[in-house]
Amino acid sequence: MFAVEDLSAAYGPVKALNGVSFTAERGQVTAVLGANGAGKTTLLRTVSGLVRSTKGSVKLDGKDITRTATEKLTSYGLSHVPEGRGVIAELTVVENLRLGGLHRATGSEPMSIERVFELFPRLGERREATAHMLSGGERQMLVIGRALMARPTVLLLDEPSLGLAPRVVAQIFDLLRGLVQTEELTVVLVEQNARSALSIADHGVVLNLGKVVASAPAAELAADEQLRHAYLGF
Amino acid sequence: MQQFLDTTLGGLVLGAVYAAFALALCLIWRSTRIVNFAQAAMAMVTTYIALSLINVDVPYWVAFLAAIAAGFVLGAVIERVIIRPVEGKAELNAVILTLGLFMVLHGLTALVFGVQHRGFPAPVSTNAMTVGDTSIGITPFGILTIVVVAVVMAGLVVLFRFTDLGLRMRASAFNGEVSRLLGVRVGRMLTLGWALAAAVGAVAGMLIAGGDLVNPAFMDPFVIYGFIAAVLGGLDSPIGSVIGGLILGLSLSYVTGYVGEHLAPLVALGILMLVLLVRPSGLFAAAAARRV
8 A cells, every 4th residue: 555644845935745645555546636736746756755755754555665765766666657758768668668677676576578568569569769759659658668667566657648649548548457457556647637537547636736635536526526627627 | 002091090090099088078978968178187197197007017907907997986086076066057067167177187197296298108019010011000009099999989889788787877867867766876877977988088098198208288189189079979979979089080190191280180170160060969969859
């Protein structure tokens, strides 16, 4: 179980996260939703140690990982796929994947690159291509595949749908849903695209101005018209 | 024909040395996006360390290895102590720091070793070789120079293309934040990049000094020529640096041989201007779209 408790962070005097708490269960997708500037990306960056927390804790299966160095998190089984795809554009598809497998969760079996190509056949066709040649959808597949190479138990995804055509979003979310089951992942999915995210999520957390304003099963959130209008924009 | 052959061979040797020096600049540019103007002074220091060892009867090749080791340590220390604190600030800060470092190293070396010229030995002959009765324009040390540079370059290609360490180093250079998220210790990779570059620079220093005279200023022309060679090849590409070095070496050798030595610096700058006008990113820069 992945638990965030009372997590706070600030950019100078500006409080970006204000006492955020939620838990994400294994084998489930937990969607973190909210408008631009609600603190979604800051939440993930604080969990990863890219932004320093001022208060609160992050726990992974009971182990406190709040102040762990960013570089060590993959060895604890936590992989963060940052916003804007995060492929290393100058490296090839295979090199990106190899890199992902270099620092995997302690005690885990290595994942073969071929297995990633089974999950994402498109990538297999473009294995020697430099990542900057890939389409947006292919890049998203690459960063998810690269994260899987580290054998994570917790996968943090920041806006995977950003800038992708709806058809591609649906395809990637389907794949993600499948992965959650086969790999027994805990997925924390940060999304602006609330409608699509709730369609594959088990649980939803809604942020506004750095605070949790709602936390409920995804179906419940999707049914709450008032909440949808106020915070989710659909 | 004879003259053409001689100038070509001389140009290749000169080019190999420029290439080694450009490689060192390229390694640092790749890992930290800094043009290291102190590179020449760092190589000068390591060459003096080797000379001190040779003067107390340490065998040449042991001193050669010591220079490389000294370069490695010097590069790592400079990155940690001088460059690291200004990392993430304006890139110009680090460049100015390297310029300052150039002067400090220059001054310190002059204080410790004096400014007079000293002879530097070579492990093999530096007299032109002969085929039959005609002497050809290359020396055994020239051949050694080309071989050493080729070995260094091949080693770097193997490191970057085929090893996990090389992959970590490249990833750290291209995208530090993503690399950290993937578990790469980026800070360590940057230090290693500087260390490796200074070691390559130390090799260049030894090759330049061999069979010649050294004083604290003996590497200074390479600040300009090495930079031109690296820019010719497009700073980012190790292979480009080597080819840039060879092009520059050959061009300067032809100009010196056929026109006159005094024109060489002018031609070097002319080549630089031409390349910057026609292909500002260098001849071999990969046209990678960085912002996506």
